[in-house]
């Protein structure tokens with residue numbers, strides 16, 4: 266690595282070669298006080314050099330070929346507000362230079378009246394004054410213990426957020442208070458307490474997005490501003506992430522400590538028109554969370570709480586659904602378009618909720634993925650589907666492919682290949698299992714997906730890309746993936762007889778052709794009409810699945826249409 270050269274790095278932005286040379290000579294006179302001087306004769310070039318970082322001071326002529334007057338100063342100041350600027354003025358534009366000083370420049374020097382001593386002293390004072398100002402600003406706006414914005418900056422940011430979001434989107438304000446922090450402080454001492462607060466601050470910060478603000482009000486109180494977030498489910502997820510991070514054990518001075526927090530959330534504009542009201546209402550909601558036993562969060566409005574509680578209760582009952590045997594499978598046949606035979610069935614999970622009745626996967630798969638429950642649920646689906654396939658074979662039905670949906674979390678959960686291999690061995694379904702992956706799953710991090718899928722292919726599992734055409738596929742990756750089928754998304758199938766125009770079905774046809782040129786089987790999903798079937802048959806699509814032939818059904822109904830090897 267190149268060692269940093271000694272001396273102060275100065276940028277001179279001056280278009281007059283004589284004036285520039287004079288400054289250069291003054292700065293190079295005494296090697297005991299070295300300067301690294303870079304020069305620019307245009308503002309544009311000066312800003313480029315400033316972008317390279319490391320500049321400690323700018324000497325700035327306000328009249329340049331590409332910028333004039335105060336505008337020159339404003340552009341440099343806006344570009345690098347932390348770098349001190351000394352304005353170089355002519356005799357007749359001192360008023361302008363003075364105005365630049367009032368606007369943030371550290372000093373000004375009148376050209377023609379500068380000598381070396383004056384220049385050096387002005388430069389030294391400017392750098393020191395700027396550091397001092399920065400330090401004052403830091404102390405005024407940031408919390409000394411955690412480095413987070415303090416109450417003052419929080420109010421400022423919140424005002425800006427509310428102002429910027431007016432009539433556009435909304436802002437969520439979250440008030441967080443640690444549970445029983447006083448006990449930690451009283452029993453283990455303030456130094457220990459401070460260390461805990463530092464850990465908590467880092468954890469909260471790491472759980473939110475870059476543009477969000479985490480501030481410390483003082484004591485154990487933190488406030489977050491979540492921009493553009495008012496959807497209950499998104500805030501819910503953020504809050505769970507924060508609470509789970511905060512509650513991870515904290516190690517301080519050889520002690521392991523478990524800390525939890527309570528939080529209240531208010532939303533702009535519905536929960537308050539201004540900053541004080543939003544903070545007051547978030548605080549009130551936080552107190553409600555405390556009174557509910559702590560380690561939880563509450564929205565200010567009852568309506569939002571209801572949604573959050575419903576989600577929580579859904580999650581709790583989904584956790585128990587597996588133990589209570591509430592999940593079941595329906596099967597939807599896939600029909601060979603050439604022979605008319607059922608070649609495969611897709612297993613689709615349902616939840617028989619004790620009070621809400623049969624719940625379709627669209628209502629709970631996303632929640633299962635969010636909470637990680639998809640991993641045990643997915644394993645249950647795979648095992649149950651393969652066991653059903655084997656039961657059908659033993660009952661004399663022709664062996665058919667069993668297709669099962671795989672979620673992204675299952676794919677990245679270690680031990681997938683081993684788990685699938687165990688299921689195949691236990692159920693005897695090897696050679697008859699197909700796993701469906703979505704296009705976005707496959708194309709995201711395609712290099713790693715390819716190696717994960719190679720493992721599945723190695724144990725005889727067929728792989729297909731579901732909902733094909735709805736995401737972005739790289740054709741070169743598609744060629745390398747160890748897949749054997751593409752499933753045309755239902756939206757392209759619906760388009761086949763959508764308007765009666767010549768372009769109907771264009772994309773379905775293109776996907777069939779693409780799939781066949783890659784030597785893949787092509788399956789159309791969501792087929793609902795005879796016109797769609799006929800079109801797909803005419804364009805040599807291999808299989809179809811959809812209500813036109815059959816809806817997903819319980820196993821005892823499905824077997825009525827399965828082909829038999831041995832007569833009953």
Ligand SMILES: Nc1nc2c(ncn2[C@@H]2O[C@H](COP(=O)(O)O[C@H]3[C@@H](O)[C@H](n4cnc5c(=O)[nH]c(N)nc54)O[C@@H]3COP(=O)(O)O)[C@@H](O)[C@H]2O)c(=O)[nH]1
Pocket residue numbers: 597611612613614625626627630643646670671672701731732755790791792793810811812813817
């Ligand atoms: N990770 C897992 N995902 C699963 C599992 N079981 C289901 N799912 C996914 O949930 C989504 C919704 O599934 P479902 O409500 O079962 O809907 C399926 C069919 O009923 C529906 N379909 C089938 N034919 C038609 C039709 O002609 N018209 C129409 N409007 N809908 C139809 O499509 C769903 C099957 O879709 P796909 O899987 O893309 O083939 C769905 O995304 C499931 O994948 C699970 O165990 N794990």
